Amino acid sequence: xxxxxxxxxxxxxxxxxxxxxxxxxxxxxxxxxxRGSDMGDEPYLLEEExxxxxxxxxxxxxxxxxxxxGFGSALSFFSDEAFHFYLPAYLICDIRGQLKRGGPAFHLWxxxxxxxxxxxxxxxxxxxxxxxxxxxIFNREEAAAVVAYLSLHRDENGFARPMIDQALRNxxxxxxx
Numbered sequence: 001x002x003x004x005x006x007x008x009x010x011x012x013x014x015x016x017x018x019x020x021x022x023x024x025x026x027x028x029x030x031x032x033x034x035r036g037s038d039m040g041d042e043p044y045l046l047e048e049e050x051x052x053x054x055x056x057x058x059x060x061x062x063x064x065x066x067x068x069x070g071f072g073s074a075l076s077f078f079s080d081e082a083f084h085f086y087l088p089a090y091l092i093c094d095i096r097g098q099l100k101r102g103g104p105a106f107h108l109w110x111x112x113x114x115x116x117x118x119x120x121x122x123x124x125x126x127x128x129x130x131x132x133x134x135x136x137i138f139n140r141e142e143a144a145a146v147v148a149y150l151s152l153h154r155d156e157n158g159f160a161r162p163m164i165d166q167a168l169r170n171x172x173x174x175x176x177x
Contacts, residue, residue, distance in 0.1 A: 015095060018148055019092055019149065022088075023056070023088035026056070026085050026142075029084075031051045033079050034082045036077060036078055060093075061099055064086075080137060084137050094149075095149065105150065105153045109167035111130055111131030143172060143176040147176045150164050150167065151168070
């Protein structure tokens with residue numbers, strides 16, 4: 001069980017400011033590095049919709065909620081670099097209650113929870129290995145902002161709380177340390 005984390009009690013606007021500050025220097029991955037998959041239509045639709053969107057601060061919730069092409073699945077198909085770059089926009093919109101579809105929390109605990117820690121993805125590589133690699137580009141300040149977001153989200157979401165607690169314990173708290 002995760003004990004109360006000080007940022008979980010912080011005001012939502014303080015967490016939004018923390019996220020904005022932590023990701024202020026995040027670099028646009030380039031139009032050529034937006035999608036992380038070649039399977040199906042969604043990655044290519046994502047690439048078309050996010051091409052040239054070089055400032056995550058300018059993206060509104062309505063766009064994020066539907067991208068790509070009404071599927072609302074961009075977070076599932078971004079390259080690691082694009083996920084890192086656009087994540088703060090999703091976090092902030094979610095904290096403000098502006099996303100109507102699934103928010104980003106799932107993408108921050110999936111693979112880091114206990115049930116998927118030893119599940120194999122490919123060969124000896126596990127879902128945990130995959131998630132750790134994806135998040136390895138996050139610096140400590142960005143990881144601390146993710147901890148603040150997840151801590152807030154765990155307090156507001158009973159269903160996801162056990163998985164968020166596990167992801168915090170298994171990865172995020174140490175990464176932010």
